[in-house]
Amino acid sequence: xxxxxxxxVLAAGLLLLSQWTDAVTPSWTFTDASLQVSQRGAEAGxxxxxxxxxPISEPITLKATDSIKIQLTTEEGGKPKRPHQLFLFAxxxxxxxxxxxxxxxxESGKARLDLTQKEIPLSLLSSPSLTLTLVVGSFGQGIxxxxxxxxxxxxxxPATKKTIAQxxxxxxKLEEIYHTFRAEPKSPPAIISIVFxxxxxxxxxxxxxxxxxxxxxxxxxxxxxxxxxxxHPLFFASLIAFExxxxxxxxxxxxxxxxxxxxxxxPVAMISGSRALREVRxxxxxxxx
Amino acid sequence: xxxxxxxxxxxxxxxxxxxxxxxxxxxxRTLLILEDDTKGQFLTLISDLEARGFKTDILSxxxxxxxxxKHEERVYxxxxxxxxxxxxxxxxxxxxxxxxxxxxxxxxLVLLPSSPxxxxxxxxxxxxxxxxxxLPPKGFSAVSxxxxxxxxxPEHSTLVLDLPxxxxxxxxxxxxxxxxxxxxxxxxxGLAIGGSPLVQPILTAPRFAYSYDTKEASANxxxxxxxxxxxxxxxxxxxxxxxNARITFVGGADxxxxxxxxxxxxxxxxxxxxxxxKDVTAWTFKETGVLRVDMIxxxxxxxxxxxxxxxxxxxxxxxxxxxxxxxYSYDHFHPFTVPETDSLQLxxxxxxxxxRIPLLSSSSSPLTARKNSTIYTTTFxxxxxxxxxxxxxxxxxxxxxxxxxxxxxxxxxxAHNEWTRSxxxxxxWPWIAGIWVVVVGWVGFVAVWLWSKPVVEGKSGKKKQ
Numbered sequence: 054x055x056x057x058x059x060x061x062v063l064a065a066g067l068l069l070l071s072q073w074t075d076a077v078t079p080s081w082t083f084t085d086a087s088l089q090v091s092q093r094g095a096e097a098g099x100x101x102x103x104x105x106x107x108p109i110s111e112p113i114t115l116k117a118t119d120s121i122k123i124q125l126t127t128e129e130g131g132k133p134k135r136p137h138q139l140f141l142f143a144x145x146x147x148x149x150x151x152x153x154x155x156x157x158x159x160e161s162g163k164a165r166l167d168l169t170q171k172e173i174p175l176s177l178l179s180s181p182s183l184t185l186t187l188v189v190g191s192f193g194q195g196i197x198x199x200x201x202x203x204x205x206x207x208x209x210x211p212a213t214k215k216t217i218a219q220x221x222x223x224x225x226k227l228e229e230i231y232h233t234f235r236a237e238p239k240s241p242p243a244i245i246s247i248v249f250x251x252x253x254x255x256x257x258x259x260x261x262x263x264x265x266x267x268x269x270x271x272x273x274x275x276x277x278x279x280x281x282x283x284x285h286p287l288f289f290a291s292l293i294a295f296e297x298x299x300x301x302x303x304x305x306x307x308x309x310x311x312x313x314x315x316x317x318x319x320p321v322a323m324i325s326g327s328r329a330l331r332e333v334r335x336x337x338x339x340x341x342x
Numbered sequence: 343x344x345x346x347x348x349x350x351x352x353x354x355x356x357x358x359x360x361x362x363x364x365x366x367x368x369x370x371r372t373l374l375i376l377e378d379d380t381k382g383q384f385l386t387l388i389s390d391l392e393a394r395g396f397k398t399d400i401l402s403x404x405x406x407x408x409x410x411x412k413h414e415e416r417v418y419x420x421x422x423x424x425x426x427x428x429x430x431x432x433x434x435x436x437x438x439x440x441x442x443x444x445x446x447x448x449x450x451l452v453l454l455p456s457s458p459x460x461x462x463x464x465x466x467x468x469x470x471x472x473x474x475x476x477l478p479p480k481g482f483s484a485v486s487x488x489x490x491x492x493x494x495x496p497e498h499s500t501l502v503l504d505l506p507x508x509x510x511x512x513x514x515x516x517x518x519x520x521x522x523x524x525x526x527x528x529x530x531x532g533l534a535i536g537g538s539p540l541v542q543p544i545l546t547a548p549r550f551a552y553s554y555d556t557k558e559a560s561a562n563x564x565x566x567x568x569x570x571x572x573x574x575x576x577x578x579x580x581x582x583x584x585x586n587a588r589i590t591f592v593g594g595a596d597x598x599x600x601x602x603x604x605x606x607x608x609x610x611x612x613x614x615x616x617x618x619x620k621d622v623t624a625w626t627f628k629e630t631g632v633l634r635v636d637m638i639x640x641x642x643x644x645x646x647x648x649x650x651x652x653x654x655x656x657x658x659x660x661x662x663x664x665x666x667x668x669x670y671s672y673d674h675f676h677p678f679t680v681p682e683t684d685s686l687q688l689x690x691x692x693x694x695x696x697x698r699i700p701l702l703s704s705s706s707s708p709l710t711a712r713k714n715s716t717i718y719t720t721t722f723x724x725x726x727x728x729x730x731x732x733x734x735x736x737x738x739x740x741x742x743x744x745x746x747x748x749x750x751x752x753x754x755x756x757a758h759n760e761w762t763r764s765x766x767x768x769x770x771w772p773w774i775a776g777i778w779v780v781v782v783g784w785v786g787f788v789a790v791w792l793w794s795k796p797v798v799e800g801k802s803g804k805k806k807q
Binding site for chain 2: 135136137138139140142149150151152153155157158188190191192193194197199221222223224225226227228229230231232234235240241243246247249250252253254256257260261264268269270271272273274277285289292293296299329333341342
């Protein structure tokens, strides 16, 4: 009980003190602030007013030939005064890059900033919109203020667009790349191949049929076998063996094995062939062919 | 005999002790270029370094015995340049000597004077310019009127900062202190950095802070007397050369001085400066952020894992590539993990990359399991293009030592017996059938020619007879 009043007094005192400091601590602000966009060789545009609490609502467009003039008066605790820091910050909302522009300030607190595209760093030029923030601050007890002015949209010349360099090399992961394979070779529909396969295979019976209608036959086979029982079968077998070797070469064996097989078969074919053909000649001379 | 045994035991003990101390990967020999009158300000920093196993050698820049090289070999592994009143550091400490030290793999930590009256020796500003760091001239000081460290301080030149934050794909080696929300105290001119990817800002100024000329612009910071502002004003910057030597610039030496290792009046909490000093020195002197490639394995579908790191692969075959990475941390290597939003990428290149694909961590490689490293692996199909290809892992990231591994291999074409056989291609069936129809027809023709009995001949024969 005893302590209660005293602590109340203390609290009241603190409250008073804080109110007193509030009253004494002045804060920085600005008045008569206006922004004007003017085009080269044309009349200046309307003055757009803004205050620390109400920024310019519509986006400000800045063309290559335009220039922006910002004028204002800074005040500390209601009296015009020159601050130490009066900057306009321009921030790229995408990349978070931020640059700053320094006002030209007079002793009276009147300040002015002229801004053209040339003064904006290249890295900010490619940004779709820049957020402008005005900062007033100084040494001493004055509370500094930062206030949004508005957003700036840059309309670039085609020439300026070209000069915007590629962004500087930054270490980081790169885009992924996957190889695109060439298309696999394609065959026509199997049914077409099968139809033509049938047509080709049909040629064989057609050929043999044609021969037999022209009265081709193998009726002399017993006779020639009787005349030369070894040469004829050997010769014909060696010819079939050649075809078998070719088939093996197509499916399995390599060229060297093929050559070896051919060298084995060739003399057999030559010798037996000459004997067999001799028998054929004998039949011809007999008038049996 | 016993004496010998005792001796070997002693040697073993000594080597154990030296192993247990954490040691920079570059080496422990550290030169502190420090004048006697400033030595008292940095006692904690120096004793913290010595506790981590650095062998410090405190020399004045004026000292005649000071030389960075002996017989063309580095004398020191690490150098700390403390602020000095000297305008020049003398013939042994030219900017070229510092660069030669870095070119030979040595690390340098430069502490710039905090007070606007402090001078920056010419060789230091030359060194800075050559590594794309720009120091303000004498007389500059960084101030922030927002968020004051001490409301009574008239200069507003003590900045209170949060610990460094980086994008999520960058490893943060600078907030390892116990209190992650600790604030940092900074006083000094700051610096600016160029666009080189070798230079990274470690700590940047608060958004509305700026560095101005205290003499020329005491009343108003006009356009000509502001050095940099906002995030462009860098307070601590780290440079890593292409062969991984590190040079760090601290834009205000007081940040690492004893007087900043204290309570901050505003928050009534200890500043994070001491832990930050440890982080900055540890990174600069390669106790952190150093990567090691422990193993690389690649094998193709043709021979399977039985032929590791073979030189020849076939087109359109699966190839598996694995790389094991570990990271140094004060006294040991531990498995390295790539930040989630970052990616370790493998390129398969012949002039241009045909593939650039992420390598993913696998708990164990298909081939070798490793205890102290993470194995990153991927499988892809070799392109349908034969030639001399290169496996490239080019992992260069801020604050990490560079990993650039290349291996050239041959990618051969299909061998003649690896193609689809002709009967496997439906389009070729009529053609193959054509060949065999000819073969059978020819054999038949031979038979007919050999053994045919003339039919018409019968009549003529009879005539003959």
